[in-house]
Structure formats: C-alpha cells, structure tokens
Amino acid sequence: MxxxxxxxxxxxxxxxxxxxxxxxxxxxxxxxxxxxxxxxxxxxxxxxxxxxxxxxxxxxxxxxxxxxxxxxxxxxxxxxxxxxxxxxxxxxxxxxxxxxxxxxxxxxxxxxxxxxxxxxxxxxxxxxxxxxxxxxxxxxxxxxxxxxxxxxxxxxxxxxxxxxxxxxxxxxxxxxxxxxxxxSRTDSLTGLLNHGAWKDLLQITFQQCQQQQTQATVGLIDIDHFKLINDNYGHIVGDTVLRQLSLELKRNLRENDLAGRYGGDEFCVILPDLPLEHATAVMERLREVFGNYRHPQIPGLRVSLSIGLATCQPHFADAASWLDAADKALYSAKSNGRDRISSAGRFTPSIA
Structure with missing residues (x-):
C-alpha cells in the first residue's frame, strides 16, 4: 500500500x-x-x-x-x-x-x-x-x-x-x-557478485586470456568448518562471518579484481593480469587478515580459510576446466589440514 x-x-x-x-x-x-x-x-x-x-x-x-x-x-x-x-x-x-x-x-x-x-x-x-x-x-x-x-x-x-x-x-x-x-547480479547478504554473474565474468576473462594470451588467476575460497560455526553459534553469527570475509575481499583486492559468493560459505575471485606468485601473496594476506578476525560478542570464535588457486593455461578447453583446476587445488588445501593455500599441485602451509 x-x-x-x-x-x-x-x-x-x-x-x-x-x-x-x-x-x-x-x-x-x-x-x-x-x-x-x-x-x-x-x-x-x-x-x-x-x-x-x-x-x-x-x-x-x-x-x-x-x-x-x-x-x-x-x-x-x-x-x-x-x-x-x-x-x-x-x-x-x-x-x-x-x-x-x-x-x-x-x-x-x-x-x-x-x-x-x-x-x-x-x-x-x-x-x-x-x-x-x-x-x-x-x-x-x-x-x-x-x-x-x-x-x-x-x-x-x-x-x-x-x-x-x-x-x-x-x-x-x-x-x-x-x-x-x-x-540481479549481486548477492544480497555480502554485496559481492552472485554465482551466475561471477561465472559469466569468468567466461569473459577466459576468452580474453586465450585470445590475447594474457595472465589471470582464479581463486576458490572456503571458510573452514563453517557448518560448526552455524551449529555452535547460530546463523546470525555465521552471516556476520560471511559479511566479514566479503569486507576483507573488498579491502584487499584491486579495483579490477572480481569477487563473488560462489555459494554457501564458498567465495570466488578472478585476478586479471596477475601471475600465480603475486596472486598467492594477495591470498596469503587475505588469509592472515581474516584469521585475525574476532567477533565482538564471541571472542573465542576462530576462523580460517582454505584457498585453491589456478592460473589460466593454454591447454584449458573452456572456463569450466579452469574453474575445475581451482576446485581441485581447494580440495588439496582442505585435505592437507585446511587454513592454507594450494595451487598447481603444491600448497602453502599455514604460518603458526
């Protein structure tokens, strides 16, 4: 009315x-x-x-x-x-x-x-x-x-x-x-690109890399044990953690980098014109900053990130192959203890 x-x-x-x-x-x-x-x-x-x-x-x-x-x-x-x-x-x-x-x-x-x-x-x-x-x-x-x-x-x-x-x-x-x-292209909770919008941009970036032979790195980011955070502290606290990660992504990425929420507790980034070594450094900084986050009402809450990275390779048949490589790297980071970055068959352990 x-x-x-x-x-x-x-x-x-x-x-x-x-x-x-x-x-x-x-x-x-x-x-x-x-x-x-x-x-x-x-x-x-x-x-x-x-x-x-x-x-x-x-x-x-x-x-x-x-x-x-x-x-x-x-x-x-x-x-x-x-x-x-x-x-x-x-x-x-x-x-x-x-x-x-x-x-x-x-x-x-x-x-x-x-x-x-x-x-x-x-x-x-x-x-x-x-x-x-x-x-x-x-x-x-x-x-x-x-x-x-x-x-x-x-x-x-x-x-x-x-x-x-x-x-x-x-x-x-x-x-x-x-x-x-x-x-229509934005995730309502985090303000980042939603799943569909980010995948559209991934396809565009992949075509640019293949046609212009430029570099770009894709990253998949997972909040470790996020289900336990929701189970132990409630979904409101879980949503706060998701928004905090989106805030840190906006702070730590460049203006032309593309960050999105892939689904649930999984986030995704496209880092154009950035080789794997530099992308790893950016993601390592993000991992450390996010690991220092403390919820104001729950000081005992600890959070960490597992991250999988993959650079665009000439032999990739399509954008899905590129994304699959990052997904396998993320699986490797989780399998090797979480709270770390993995890429191209190697992983970066967490710093104690």
Missing part, C-alpha cells in the same frame, strides 16, 4: 508543474477567443479560477488522498471536462479549440493510454454539454491575429514542459533499470 501511495505521489508531483504552466498559458488562448463574444462576467471568473486556483487544488486533492494515483486521474478527467467546456464557450474557435483539446488529449494518452483517452473524450463531451446548457450552442469559425498570437505560448512552451517531464522520467527509469540490473 505504501509503495503504491509513493508511486501515486510521484505521479502527482510530475503533473503539478505542467498543469500550472498549461492552464496558465492555455487561459490566454481561451481569453483571446472569448473576448469578442461578450460572455457573462462569471465566465471570466471561472476562467481565472481554472487557470490560477485549480492546479493547486488538484495537487492538494491528489497528495492528501489515500490513493493519489487514482485521485490524479480524476483530476485529469476534470481537466478534460473543463477543456470541453471552454471549447464550447468560445464557440469552437478553430485554432483555440484545437490547441486546448489536443494538449489535453496528449496528456491523457501519456498518462493513461487508450483507456484514459476514451474517458477524457467523454469528459470533454460532457463539458461541451454543460456549456451549451449555460451559454447556448454557437460556432465561430473566424480566427483573428490576436488569437493566433495568444495560442503561440501554448503551442511552444507547454510541449517543452511536457518534454522535460518525460525526459526526467526517462532518466529515473534508466537509473532504476541500472539498479535492478545490479541487484
């Missing part, structure tokens, strides 16, 4: 300024057409209220409503009704009528598509009927030079205002799209 109300308020705010501009300069077109017709004084008062007061009343009605979007659509239908009223009141002066009704029709289509277009058209016909009942039916086919000049602001400034609103909306939609795209 709150989300829908927020969207409705945003919709009302986007329409507020264009309505002020549109009704303000639209009144010039209507006034120029009404001037030679000698209409009653109350018609001029109604025109002034429509131009100067109604935009603010409409905004208050929508923003204070429990359903702002629905209220604003009702406001737009009332705009259409008034548009039909003014078209008939100025005796369907060709230029002024087309200017006013076409701009309102553009609003209805932009805001509600065909459905609001049809509803708006019916509201305009209702406005015409009201005008004919009050002022009588008449037609004035002539257009004066004054009326031409009076319509120019509506034909130029109002489309510009609507265009700016559409541009701002397009920018927001683009930002939302980028945000959603980032969320």
């Amino acid at each position: 709150e989300n829908q109300r927020g969207k409705g308020l945003s919709f009302a705010k986007r329409i507020y300024k264009p309505r002020i501009i549109g009704l303000g300069i639209g009144a010039l077109s209507v006034a120029a057409a009404l001037y030679p017709l000698q209409v009653p004084t109350w018609v001029w008062a109604a025109l002034l209220l429509n131009a100067m007061v109604w935009p603010h009343v409409a905004y208050l009605l929508s923003t204070r409503s429990a359903f702002p979007y629905k209220a604003e659509r009702h406001n737009m239908l009332f705009d259409s009704l008034l548009g039909g009223f003014w078209a008939a009141s100025m005796q369907f002066n060709p230029l002024s009528t087309v200017t006013i009704l076409s701009m309102m029709t553009m609003n209805n289509v932009a805001a509600g598509g065909v459905r609001l277009l049809v509803q708006g058209s019916l509201a305009q016909l209702t406005g015409v009927a009201v005008s004919w009942l009050l002022l009588g039916a008449a037609f004035s086919p002539t257009v004066s030079q004054l009326q031409v000049y009076a319509c120019l602001p509506m034909l130029t400034l109002y489309p510009l205002a609507v265009g700016m609103v559409c541009y701002q909306l397009a920018i927001k939609l683009s930002e939302h799209k980028r945000t959603l795209s980032a969320l």
